Amino acid sequence: MASGQDTARPGEEDPGGGALASRSAEARRAAFMLIRTPVPEHPCSAWSEHAADLAHDMERMLVRFPVSPATDAMILRGELVPVVPGVQLPPDLTLHAPLRAVLVGCAVGPALRHHHVVGAATALWVAVGGRPPRPLDLVTTARPSSLCGVMVRQAPVGPEDVEMVGGAPVVVPSRAALDVLRFLPDRALSLITAALMSGHLDPREVDLRLQTIDGHPHARRARERWERLRPGRAVTGPPPHRDRETAHRPLAGLLPSPPPSGTLPPLVRRRDQQEVAPG
Structure with missing residues (x-):
């Protein structure tokens, strides 16, 4: 019975003159090339493979509408939350x-570099959540570049100032709070209050950092602001010890390697521990 397909019985010549063999060879070559075709690296791979893995998930959640009056109207109506233009x-x-940490890298895109560290108000937002601050904040030890919707500031950043969140380097809450107190407008102070109330920020760590900035720009401004924000003036004593026995390397080279999971904030877990936590 004819099957309607170009098939050749054993011992007979292929009536298609080798067409079946040719199609099979082409299919094998196509399958081989599909396997060999590398998946394009995400810009977050500049930070780590872990960040790049999370970034592929994050990209599916993003909306990329161009800047236009229609987009602005959707933002005003609360139908979209802006991150960067x-x-x-x-x-x-x-x-x-x-995911909040990796979102910063997704928003920066191909301009992201390994020496970029999430800082200031954006680092506090990574810890406490809510709506992302505008502009986003990055700190770098290299010469800063101009990025749309991102404030890039050049400043010294030591290994003790950085922890890895979702494979992305983020300054610790006390350093982030110090930078907000020194450099950012009053509207950013609400993130310090949120970090204090949520327990992500220990006021004694901020006290210690304020003692190290004598003679630095905006030191007086930072202290005056902190006096208004600091809770529990009766609290004394050193801050609790932060276990930072990590394999950090200087930021002038590569970014620090991820610290043990115990050093991350409560909402952060390593990917090998099924990194899932509420926002």
Whole structure:
């Protein structure tokens, strides 16, 4: 019975003159090339493979509407949450801390470099959540570049100032709070209050950092602001010890390697521990 397919019985010549063999060879070559074709690296791979893995998940949640009056109207109506110009989030999306950290790299895109560290108000937002600050904040030890929707500031950043969240380097809350107190407008102070109330920020660590900035720009301004914000003036004693026995390397070379999971904030877990936490 004829099957309607170009098949050759054993011992007979292929009536298609080798067409079946040719098609099979082409299919094998196509399958081989598909296997060999590398997956394009995400810009977050500049930070780590872990960040790049999370970034592929994050990209599916982003909205990339171009800057236009229609987009602005959607933002005003609360239908979109702006991140940087041309990148938005759905308003009902809840992100846990690792995805918030990686979102910064997704928003920066191909301009992201290994020496960029999430800093200041954006680092506090990574810890406490809410709506992303505008502009986003990055700190670098290299010469800063101009990025749309991102404030890049050059400053010394030591290994003790950085922890890895979702594979992304983020300054620790006390350093982030110090930078906010020194450099950012009053509207950013609400993130310090949120970090204090959520327990991510220990006021004694901020006290210690304020003691190290005598003679630095905006030191007086930072102390005056902190006097208004600091809770529990009766609290004394050193801050609790932060276990930072990590394999950090100087930021002038590569970024620090991820510290043990015990050093990360409560909402952050290593990927090998099924990194899932509420936003």
